Amino acid sequence: MRVLLATAAAMLLLATACGDDSSDSSSTSASSGGAAAGGATFTFTPLDVGGPLTKAALEKGDIDVALLFSSDGAIAKNSWVALEDDKKLQSVDNFVPAVRQDKATTDVVAVLDAVNAKLTKEEMQKAVAAVSIDGQNPEDVAKKFLADNNLPGSLKATGTFVVGGANFAESGFAAQLYGQALQAAGATVTFKLDFGAREAYEPALASGELDLVPEFVGTLDTFLGGTATNDLDKTLAEAKTKAEAKGYTLTEPAPADSVNTFVVTKATADKYKLSKVSDLASVTDALKFGGPPECPTRPLCLVGLKDTYGLKFA
């Protein structure tokens, strides 16, 4: 029977495939690799850029360490642990308001500084979780943040502001935060949110169409032709000089930032006693990393983990 023969042949082919696989022991890019002395050899699974796939994989335990953005709401929502970048692999990217120079009076800057002082990484993650996971209105989340922190308190400010924002949750929330704080302090504020990408709102800020936009120190510096580093003061100074040449300035940045962060679950952090990236060097189990597909060739990702932190990857 030829049909039976063909089926048998197919089965044989399958069996060969299985046999080869078990000897090879790697069904994905990850290969098990033996643990060398002084730390395990980790593996990497290419997923997405801080997106739903990476988060689902971390949540379900498919990966142990995920590369996410430090402002990601899922970190606060799931009580995940963002490992501190103690050897400063990433360049800085703290939240900072970019304000038209002529409107940045001492009073205005005082209000913005007061808000930024309270804007920690954790607060930003919680706010982003409320907006992008729970679907709350950024306006309400910002209002609640200001009320909870008694902002702007007794501070007063005057002026007329058109506040812009980019097309993602962090930016929309920060825009509402700065705008509402100024409004409560006595300024006249109108919002022009969802202004799109930096290519759209930066020229609008430079031309005076917008007066205030939430920015990121490092990304803006790079956009303006500078070189962002892991030194916040230097990067801020460079970005500020370049910005002021275009008619706007930067105030004091917030502790909150949006940078690549290696994130583990609470259980993993407890098990291996992890709080910073360098703690990974003493882990003897072959942890599975997951992140964007470009990670293996990026200095701020696997290349940096190997070179700066001395971690080993298969």
Add this chain to the structure above:
Amino acid sequence: MSFLRDVAHWFNDPANWKGPFGIPHRLFEHIQYSVVALVAAVIVAMPLAVWLGHRRQFGTVAVNVSNIGRAIPSFAILVLGTQQFGLLEYPIMGSFTTFIALVALAVPPLVTNSYVAVAEVPDDIRDAARGMGMTEGEVLRKVELPIAAPLLMAGVRTAATAVVATATIAAFVGAGGLGRFIIDGRAQFKNEVIFAGAVLVAALALLTELGLGAAQRWLTPRGLRAEVVAARAAAVVSSATPDGKVRL
């Protein structure tokens, strides 16, 4: 032209031909995912469809139900499945969600072809087989299946080609296969790698199509092969008596 040179350079780089990220291993993974999904789909779809074809019952129902697999985009199965259940990586199978998506893709052509192949065996041949005292099982095994073989294999061939081409999406959910080159190439802005990956997938799909086409010809009973039928027809014509009557 420099782009094609980059592609050629990539193919010529020995580093791309070894290790877990090399072409041979990726090719192996791709074939592995495809074979596992195809075999599962054949086991699920063909026996039932063949039996229904033999009974000549519920054909429309079977074909329509299985066509749901054709209606749901493979990518949707992948994304939803992964969101709900995680990566679900298993040895041999690769990503389970990809496996489901590929099986759903392979089942419709298998069911349709298998049912039609058996149901369309001419009545007089079946009746003759029963008249010779064959049991239903024998009718199916000795008469219907050999006659249906070319069409059954056509179903397998269609399903296999679709599965091989689509197994590329496994790379979207962190699994391996040739899709890795396309996804990683895109993420790293290396167009030559994307192109090379696409060429490899297309080549594998083409080889599958040709290989199973050869298998299909081999499985066709000698008496049903086109060249034999033609030769027999010629023989019939040449053996016709001068009065025009045919002696068989």
